[in-house]
Amino acid sequence: MHKMVNWLLILCVSVMTAACVGTPQPAAYTVTTADPAINPGLEALGVARAMLGVAYRYGGADPGGFDCSGLVWYAFSQTGIELPRTSMEIFRSSQLVNPNEMQAGDLLFFTIAADKVSHIGIYDDHTRFIHAPSSGKGVSYASLAEAYWSKRLVAVGRVTQFVRQEKSAQSSR
Numbered sequence: 480m481h482k483m484v485n486w487l488l489i490l491c492v493s494v495m496t497a498a499c500v501g502t503p504q505p506a507a508y509t510v511t512t513a514d515p516a517i518n519p520g521l522e523a524l525g526v527a528r529a530m531l532g533v534a535y536r537y538g539g540a541d542p543g544g545f546d547c548s549g550l551v552w553y554a555f556s557q558t559g560i561e562l563p564r565t566s567m568e569i570f571r572s573s574q575l576v577n578p579n580e581m582q583a584g585d586l587l588f589f590t591i592a593a594d595k596v597s598h599i600g601i602y603d604d605h606t607r608f609i610h611a612p613s614s615g616k617g618v619s620y621a622s623l624a625e626a627y628w629s630k631r632l633v634a635v636g637r638v639t640q641f642v643r644q645e646k647s648a649q650s651s652r
Contacts (some may be wrong), residue, residue, distance in 0.1 A: 521583055523558050531619065547610050548569060550618055566596050566599040567597075569588075569599060569636070573636025574578055587599065587600045590630040
């Protein structure tokens with residue numbers, strides 16, 4: 480009986496250890512070994528701040544014009560982190576965090592016209608976030624204190640599991 484309990488204990492520990500490993504991410508989105516003290520979201524926030532006023536452009540992902548996910552993609556790419564390109568893909572790839580634990584550089588996911596994530600911004604501070612809102616408007620700040628945004632917020636995410644790409648590798652794309 481004692482051997483059976485030991486065997487079951489070893490089996491349980493093995494199963495729990497295997498469960499912690501999880502499913503591997505696609506190669507472009509593997510867990511990084513970068514210093515965890517460095518928040519890539521803060522670096523990306525700095526890039527997004529520098530883009531304030533840049534015009535909205537549907538499908539835009541460079542300083543010539545941005546859509547919402549293009550701004551986020553560009554801001555993180557400038558820090559050496561390659562994210563997926565659409566709001567929904569970024570949402571699926573982000574580590575979700577409790578909205579009460581938001582930090583500068585976290586990603587805010589919104590639903591605008593349908594029951595799916597369709598807008599994204601980068602949280603700054605004091606309820607403010609930077610985004611590329613819509614045609615005719617440039618990259619700007621908005622506030623979660625505004626009813627429009629607060630009732631459309633569906634999730635808060637954090638970029639924690641992406642490989643920091645070499646700048647030279649990015650420029651060759």
